[in-house]
Amino acid sequence: xxxxxxxxxxIHGVGRIMSLLAGARVRVVFDERPRLPRIVERAALARTxxxxxxxATGVAVPIRxxxxxxxxxxxxxxxxxxxxxxxxxxxxETYTVGREAELAALHGLLGDGGGLxxxxxxxxxxxxxxxxxxxxxxxxxxxxxxxxxxxPAEVPPSHPRRLYRALMSGFRCPDAADxxxxxxxxxxxxxxxxxxxxxxxxxRFLTPALxxxxxxxxxxxxxxxxxxxxxxxxxIEDLNQRAGYMDWTxxxxxxxxxxxxxxxxxxxxxxxxxxxxxxxxxxxxxxxxDEVERVSALxxxxxxxxxxxxxxxxAVTLPTAHLAFDPNDQDAMxxxxxxxxxNLPLRFTEDQPLSVVMALTPAPDVxxxxxxxxSVDSVRIDLSPIARRHHGSxxxxxxxxxxxxxxxxxxxxxxARRISERVLAALVDAExxxxxxxxxxxxxxxxxxxxxxxxx
Numbered sequence: 001x002x003x004x005x006x007x008x009x010x011i012h013g014v015g016r017i018m019s020l021l022a023g024a025r026v027r028v029v030f031d032e033r034p035r036l037p038r039i040v041e042r043a044a045l046a047r048t049x050x051x052x053x054x055x056a057t058g059v060a061v062p063i064r065x066x067x068x069x070x071x072x073x074x075x076x077x078x079x080x081x082x083x084x085x086x087x088x089x090x091x092x093e094t095y096t097v098g099r100e101a102e103l104a105a106l107h108g109l110l111g112d113g114g115g116l117x118x119x120x121x122x123x124x125x126x127x128x129x130x131x132x133x134x135x136x137x138x139x140x141x142x143x144x145x146x147x148x149x150x151x152p153a154e155v156p157p158s159h160p161r162r163l164y165r166a167l168m169s170g171f172r173c174p175d176a177a178d179x180x181x182x183x184x185x186x187x188x189x190x191x192x193x194x195x196x197x198x199x200x201x202x203x204r205f206l207t208p209a210l211x212x213x214x215x216x217x218x219x220x221x222x223x224x225x226x227x228x229x230x231x232x233x234x235x236i237e238d239l240n241q242r243a244g245y246m247d248w249t250x251x252x253x254x255x256x257x258x259x260x261x262x263x264x265x266x267x268x269x270x271x272x273x274x275x276x277x278x279x280x281x282x283x284x285x286x287x288x289x290d291e292v293e294r295v296s297a298l299x300x301x302x303x304x305x306x307x308x309x310x311x312x313x314x315a316v317t318l319p320t321a322h323l324a325f326d327p328n329d330q331d332a333m334x335x336x337x338x339x340x341x342x343n344l345p346l347r348f349t350e351d352q353p354l355s356v357v358m359a360l361t362p363a364p365d366v367x368x369x370x371x372x373x374x375s376v377d378s379v380r381i382d383l384s385p386i387a388r389r390h391h392g393s394x395x396x397x398x399x400x401x402x403x404x405x406x407x408x409x410x411x412x413x414x415x416a417r418r419i420s421e422r423v424l425a426a427l428v429d430a431e432x433x434x435x436x437x438x439x440x441x442x443x444x445x446x447x448x449x450x451x452x453x454x455x456x
Contacts, residue, residue: 007045012038039407075404082398082438083446092133095397095438098390099130105381106134109355110141114274114284116317118370119359121383124435127359130383131288134357139174142283143355144184144273146171149290152297158305160312161258164266165231167287171273174282181229181273182213187280189214194276197250201279203272203348204251205229208243215246229269231256254340261337262305263312268344271316274354284353287313293361295369307372308334310358314373316347317356324375386434394434395420398441409449419444 007028008014015030015038024042074091081088102119109115121127135145148166150157155166173183188210193199195211209225216222221242228234236255243253256265274285295306315327325332327346335342360366386394399416403409422444 009040009045012040075401076406079402079405079442082401083442085435085439087128087132091401092129092136094401095394096129096133097393097397098386099126099133102130102381102383103134103137106130106357107137109286109357110138110143110283112355114317114352114354116314116355116374116379117357117381118374118379119357119381119383120362121359123361125383125385126434127361127383128290129434131290131357131359135286135288138286139172142174143286144171144173144277144282144284145286145288146270146273147288147290150292150294152294156298156302156306157292157295157309158298158302159258160261160263160266160309161231161256163309164256164269167270168230171230173277181226184273184276184280184282185210185213188276191279194279201276203276204253205269206272206276208248208253211248212243212246221245228253228256257337257341259305259336261341262334263309264333264335264344264346265337265341266309267312267316267346268348270313271346271348271352271354275349275352278353284355287354287356289313289356289358291361292358293363293366296363296365303369307369310369310373312346313356316352317354318374318379322374322376322379324372386437391424391437392420394437395424395441398438399445402442402445406449409445415448419448 005017006014007017007026009028009030012028012030015028018027018029020026020042021039025039026042026045027039028045030038075094078088078091078094106117106119109117119127119130121130131147135147138145146167147170148155148163150163155162157163168181170179171181172179173181176183188194191199191201193201194203194207195214196202197207199207206229209222209229212222212225224234224239224242228236228239236253240252254265270285270287277283277285292310295303295310298306311325311327311333315323315333320327327333360370396416399419419441
């Protein structure tokens with residue numbers, strides 16, 4: 001076996017050798033998603049001929065997708081993220097403990113056909129962790145997801161197009177590894193209901209992009225229209241002219257403004273995506289906003305604009321009786337732009353399967369913002385600190401994850417117990433938040449791996 005050679009593995013399938021390591025181990029990139037390098041034992045790999053034969057015959061190599069801490073390379077990536085104090089992109093469920101009630105409240109969205117949840121929690125209590133986990137679980141349940149982190153500079157909620165663009169850059173279909181609406185377009189490419197301007201699912205925003213994707217007319221047109229529906233800056237006059245290359249003689253595409261139409265146009269667009277997701281065979285769309293409390297960092301004028309935008313996302317997910325404002329009142333929900341913008345329906349369809357989760361750190365001005373949005377407490381989830389009875393289990397799970405990241409470093413049961421005791425002792429006088437626990441555990445494990453002794 002040499003670097004570059006094709007091999008097969010009884011768990012991970014067919015892949016290519018990247019490098020040979022000491023101890024009869026090999027680093028391999030397997031063809032299965034997410035195509036990350038994995039360190040496996042050389043003895044577990046079949047010869048190149050066997051791998052080639054499997055590919056040639058079309059016989060699938062069995063793949064076991066259960067968590068295997070001795071071979072999963074993404075465990076290493078998860079530990080790297082925890083070491084930096086950020087939420088990893090994978091293995092979130094591996095070290096989630098004591099959040100059954102909060103997850104059950106979030107999962108209520110998946111069975112209700114849409115809705116809103118406000119996830120409140122102090123810094124470090126695990127809001128981002130929880131929405132990261134819920135995002136994965138929503139896709140596993142068959143929902144597309146779109147997620148954005150609010151930021152006064154880059155993604156201010158007072159700028160609806162920037163917020164929409166951030167969401168679409170994180171739009172992911174449940175059967176795709178990458179963020180893109182193209183898998184959705186592939187599923188609807190033969191649907192007259194979505195392609196025909198007289199079809200019941202026609203959208204003057206999305207239908208031209210779907211049509212260009214299907215026909216591949218004028219090589220750069222599908223890409224430009226994809227940019228358009230994802231909220232990227234485009235020359236709308238040039239785009240409407242180019243649409244003529246595919247004989248588009250129907251309604252002109254509208255410019256996506258960052259101010260004049262405020263939130264209505266984008267709430268309508270998000271609802272369109274949600275309905276198209278269901279039409280494509282998915283369950284719907286789950287939208288997640290993180291760090292919504294950053295609204296408080298805006299000045300008064302921008303905060304008023306942000307309230308307008310957030311009201312629109314609230315109004316498309318809750319019944320009118322649960323709102324703290326009248327969605328039909330011009331003063332409560334501004335309708336800007338030209339008549340065509342003002343006449344856009346708030347919802348693409350009345351039963352659109354759209355759910356929104358907003359994660360916030362509680363503060364007086366943030367609470368005031370929420371009171372201007374909703375009039376019921378049933379949508380609120382208050383994230384409390386991890387209960388003391390779960391502390392030991394949390395540390396033990398981090399130890400298990402660490403074993404997966406560094407297979408040659410394997411603390412025995414007694415060492416794992418002592419590590420757990422040391423972490424708990426180190427945090428006895430500190431604020432008991434998950435982020436402190438996992439970082440302390442990783443630091444102690446790092447010291448042991450490099451030859452140190454248990455502290456204390």
